[in-house]
Amino acid sequence: MRNSYFIEKINKAFIMTIFIIVSLFVLYPLVYVVSAAFSPGTGIASVNIVPFGDGFTAKHFIRLFTETSYGKWFSNTLIIAVSTSVSTVVIASLGAYVYSRFKFTFKKPMLMSMLILQIFPSFVGMVAIYVILLRIGGLDQLWGLVLVYVAGNIPYNTWLVKNYMDTVSRSLDEAARIDGAGHFRIYATIILPVARPIITFLAITSFTAPWMDFIFPKMVLRSVDKQTLALGLFSFVTDKKNEFTTFAAGSLIVAIPFIIFFILSQKVMITSFGGAAVKE
Amino acid sequence: MEKILSLDGSAEKKITITASCFMGLSHIVHLKDYVKGMFFALTEVLFIVFSPVIIVKIINLITLGSPQPDLPIKQRSNSIFMLIDGILILAVIALFIVIYVISVKSAQERYRELCRKKSYTSQKASLSASFSKAFPIAGLAPSFILLLVFVVVPLVFSICVAFTNYSAPAHIPPNNTVDWVGFQNFKDLMGGQATWSTGFARVALWTLTWAFFATLTCYFGGLFIAVLLKESKIKISPVFRVIFILPYAVPAVVSMLVWKNLLNGTFGTVNRTLMHFGLITDAIPWLSSPLLAQITVIIVNMWAGFGYFMLLTMGTMTAVSQDLYEAARIDGANKFQVLRKIRLPLVLYQTMPLIIMSFTHNINNFGAIFFLTGGNPTVVDSTTTSAGGTDILVTWIYKLTITLLKYNYASVIAVMIFIVLAPFAIYNFRRTKAYKEGEL
Numbered sequence: 235m236r237n238s239y240f241i242e243k244i245n246k247a248f249i250m251t252i253f254i255i256v257s258l259f260v261l262y263p264l265v266y267v268v269s270a271a272f273s274p275g276t277g278i279a280s281v282n283i284v285p286f287g288d289g290f291t292a293k294h295f296i297r298l299f300t301e302t303s304y305g306k307w308f309s310n311t312l313i314i315a316v317s318t319s320v321s322t323v324v325i326a327s328l329g330a331y332v333y334s335r336f337k338f339t340f341k342k343p344m345l346m347s348m349l350i351l352q353i354f355p356s357f358v359g360m361v362a363i364y365v366i367l368l369r370i371g372g373l374d375q376l377w378g379l380v381l382v383y384v385a386g387n388i389p390y391n392t393w394l395v396k397n398y399m400d401t402v403s404r405s406l407d408e409a410a411r412i413d414g415a416g417h418f419r420i421y422a423t424i425i426l427p428v429a430r431p432i433i434t435f436l437a438i439t440s441f442t443a444p445w446m447d448f449i450f451p452k453m454v455l456r457s458v459d460k461q462t463l464a465l466g467l468f469s470f471v472t473d474k475k476n477e478f479t480t481f482a483a484g485s486l487i488v489a490i491p492f493i494i495f496f497i498l499s500q501k502v503m504i505t506s507f508g509g510a511a512v513k514e
Numbered sequence: 515m516e517k518i519l520s521l522d523g524s525a526e527k528k529i530t531i532t533a534s535c536f537m538g539l540s541h542i543v544h545l546k547d548y549v550k551g552m553f554f555a556l557t558e559v560l561f562i563v564f565s566p567v568i569i570v571k572i573i574n575l576i577t578l579g580s581p582q583p584d585l586p587i588k589q590r591s592n593s594i595f596m597l598i599d600g601i602l603i604l605a606v607i608a609l610f611i612v613i614y615v616i617s618v619k620s621a622q623e624r625y626r627e628l629c630r631k632k633s634y635t636s637q638k639a640s641l642s643a644s645f646s647k648a649f650p651i652a653g654l655a656p657s658f659i660l661l662l663v664f665v666v667v668p669l670v671f672s673i674c675v676a677f678t679n680y681s682a683p684a685h686i687p688p689n690n691t692v693d694w695v696g697f698q699n700f701k702d703l704m705g706g707q708a709t710w711s712t713g714f715a716r717v718a719l720w721t722l723t724w725a726f727f728a729t730l731t732c733y734f735g736g737l738f739i740a741v742l743l744k745e746s747k748i749k750i751s752p753v754f755r756v757i758f759i760l761p762y763a764v765p766a767v768v769s770m771l772v773w774k775n776l777l778n779g780t781f782g783t784v785n786r787t788l789m790h791f792g793l794i795t796d797a798i799p800w801l802s803s804p805l806l807a808q809i810t811v812i813i814v815n816m817w818a819g820f821g822y823f824m825l826l827t828m829g830t831m832t833a834v835s836q837d838l839y840e841a842a843r844i845d846g847a848n849k850f851q852v853l854r855k856i857r858l859p860l861v862l863y864q865t866m867p868l869i870i871m872s873f874t875h876n877i878n879n880f881g882a883i884f885f886l887t888g889g890n891p892t893v894v895d896s897t898t899t900s901a902g903g904t905d906i907l908v909t910w911i912y913k914l915t916i917t918l919l920k921y922n923y924a925s926v927i928a929v930m931i932f933i934v935l936a937p938f939a940i941y942n943f944r945r946t947k948a949y950k951e952g953e954l
Contacts, residue, residue, distance in 0.1 A: 249746045253754045256739065259817065260757055263772050264764070266783060279781030283790055325656045332653040339616055349939055351665050354932055359668020361675070361921055365598050366663060385664030388657045417649040446765040449880065449912065464767045468885075471771055478775050485768040496763035497756055500825070 267489075270482035271295075278478040294483035304484055306459055307466040310376060311445055314462065317380045319441035322387040323433060329388070330395035331421045335407065345393075352389040360453055367454060374456045382450055387440050398432040399425060438499075445488060463488055526625060533621035537614055540621045547624060554617040561610050568603055575600025578678070579691045593692035594680070601670050605662055675925040676700070682919035699926045710923070713899035718930070721906040724812065724883075725876040731816040733869055736823025737861065741853065743824075744831060755824075762821035770885035773814045777801050802891045804903035811904050815882045823865075823872075830864045831857060867942045874938050877931065883909045907931055 269285035270278075271294060282288045298304040333345060363382055364373070372378025402425065410420050426433065444462070451462040463484075470481035525544075532540035538554025541547040561568075579591030676699055679685045680692045698706075703714045739758060743751050761769060776783045777800040785797045801807045838860075842852045876882075883889060889905035896902055900918050901910045907927050914924040 246746065246748060249742050250748060252742065253748070253751075257754060257757050260761055263769065263776055263817075264760060266776060267768075267772050277781070278775040278778060278783065281783065283783055283787045325660070328653045329657040332650040336650045338650055339619055340612065348661070350936060351661065351669070352939065354665075354669055354928075354935075359665070359672050360915060361594070362598060362601075362668035362671035363664060365594060366667065369595075369598075381660065382664055385660040388661055389665070392657060417646065421653075442765075446767050446881065448767060448884070464765075467767060468771070471775065476775075481771065485765075485772070489764050489768055492765065493760060493763045496759060500756070500759055 267482045270479050271486045277476040294480045307463045311463045315441050315444040318383045319437050321384045322440040323437050326391040329392045333396045334399040348389040379454045402428050529625045533618040537617045545624050571599050571603040581691050592687045594687045601667050672925040672928050676929050680921040699922045709895050709898045713895040713901050717901050727812045728815045728876040729873045732819035733823050735820035737827045740824045740827040759821045761818050766881040774886050807904050830861050874935050878908050880908050
């Protein structure tokens with residue numbers, strides 16, 4: 235008995251060591267960004283190798299909002315992310331409802347083609363999208379970018395939501411139909427509330443994606459006051475200039491809400507992920 | 515004009531023929547469904563009115579304009595506009611054909627319904643039925659139009675460009691026109707032009723290697739940590755779980771650019787730290803030696819990606835019923851056996867579609883490569899092809915379109931990616947419940 239207790243102890247210590255090593259690996263760059271954001275230097279070369287070894291200053295944050303268009307980038311990205319998220323949820327869930335509950339000509343080929351379309355990396359059609367936006371006046375406009383994002387989100391997400399709605403029992407709609415509810419009422423008051431987990435998942439993923447995207451904003455948005463955060467942050471650390479500390483400060487402001495949100499919602503995420511993808 | 519229609523099913527052929535002659539004709543003449551009939555007829559009238567424009571656009575699509583060096587640039591024919599307009603027109607024609615088919619089918623259906631009921635439904639009833647039927651159309655219309663304009667047309671466009679010579683320096687509109695060249699670009703990339711084909715083979719091979727190892731390391735890294743978190747009875751394991759999720763929560767642009775700076779060969783923090791402690795004397799070229807850069811990219815990607823798989827596998831392990839484990843324990847299996855024989859196979863089976871999805875995602879993982887290395891370091895063929903040692907196909911496509919303006923080669927590569935990835939998507943599709951239960 236003593237022996238097995240001893241083995242358990244060693245086991246624990248061993249696992250603990252692994253966890254600590256992995257944690258150091260995980261935290262190293264993150265801690266470093268935080269320390270760089272408050273460090274007085276400019277480039278990465280001037281930042282002390284010991285985190286927080288240079289003292290403490292808030293000047294990069296002040297600089298972001300006074301000398302750069304950081305506030306503008308932030309609000310642009312926020313507008314894009316919110317519009318994309320809302321439009322994706324409405325369009326994809328409506329489409330998914332129709333696919334899930336109706337029978338019509340060309341249903342099967344349409345579903346199949348959506349699945350195939352989804353694998354094509356959307357920016358290979360970049361040149362075409364550029365010309366189409368040019369023709370409809372959507373170039374250098376935030377809504378042009380939103381259209382591109384929403385269109386790119388539709389195939390996969392419609393599938394995802396459709397699969398979920400398929401698992402919702404049809405007897406619910408039948409009952410409502412007998413009570414005289416129209417298709418739209420059934421969709422809005424019965425199906426949507428039941429499908430809330432997957433809708434939440436959809437809203438979150440389509441909201442977060444625009445914050446990180448680089449290619450499309452780079453192509454669509456040209457003027458200085460239309461830039462997004464990804465473009466702006468990237469411009470701090472190009473080959474020509476290295477303002478790593480300013481970049482770190484800017485990144486921190488975006489990353490912190492993300493991190494807080496993820497930690498708060500990790501339980502939901504575990505079940506959502508498991509449910510959304512594995513259950514099929 | 516009104517004819518008596520026999521309602522015993524014998525007139526189906528007549529209905530089909532009238533319906534096929536002119537859209538909506540049999541709705542109006544035979545079936546007394548005037549609203550629908552007018553709608554269909556109007557569609558066809560519009561199509562006929564615009565047919566001269568359509569024909570011109572189709573001719574332009576075939577010729578892509580002819581060179582007019584004597585005209586000022588603004589008046590020259592722009593091949594790329596012609597190509598896009600032509601494809602949009604093709605989409606309109608396809609839509610027209612689809613509506614045509616639907617109109618004929620709708621006429622047949624309505625006739626059968628008449629035969630069943632032996633009487634004409636009132637116009638009002640038919641109208642309300644139409645409204646109810648309009649819901650699916652209205653529901654699908656936004657996604658259909660967006661998909662058509664921003665996904666399908668660009669897709670067809672890039673497939674078309676793969677068969678043209680749309681590239682710098684000699685064939686960039688509006689100065690010059692673009693021509694169809696058949697399979698020339700495919701030949702160039704597959705042996706025709708030595709530098710390009712070696713570049714292509716190298717990048718394609720690295721893309722597959724990268725996707726394989728990136729998926730493998732993230733998956734097993736995540737699984738390993740998930741199992742440890744689950745099995746260990748350490749009290750503070752929730753704290754570790756939160757720490758391990760952090761990289762996944764940070765936007766990729768941010769984390770990759772941070773790593774890029776930390777790993778910079780000359781002034782990066784990692785090298786400076788190692789030198790400070792005397793562990794190395796010369797700087798390690800993390801991102802500037804081709805092989806080492808490839809390994810670094812995979813490791814940094816693991817840093818960013820294992821949290822996602824940790825969450826996933828933990829979710830799956832919780833979902834699997836506890837009874838199975840209990841049963842195995844009672845049968846005398848020890849912890850390790852339960853893990854190896856029951857838990858891992860189940861998790862692996864359940865997450866298989868996600869592994870495949872992650873593999874296809876990594877093939878197209880632009881952010882991980884572009885922000886970390888920018889595709890560098892340069893290798894032998896980089897001066898011509900602009901593809902560096904860690905460039906994967908998508909980042910190469912980006913460089914080909916943005917810096918080199920070789921749209922034709924970029925499109926060939928896009929088509930190739932598509933051909934390689936399609937089977938994976940179909941495999942995942944066949945595993946879905948809807949497919950297995952024969953609904954599709």
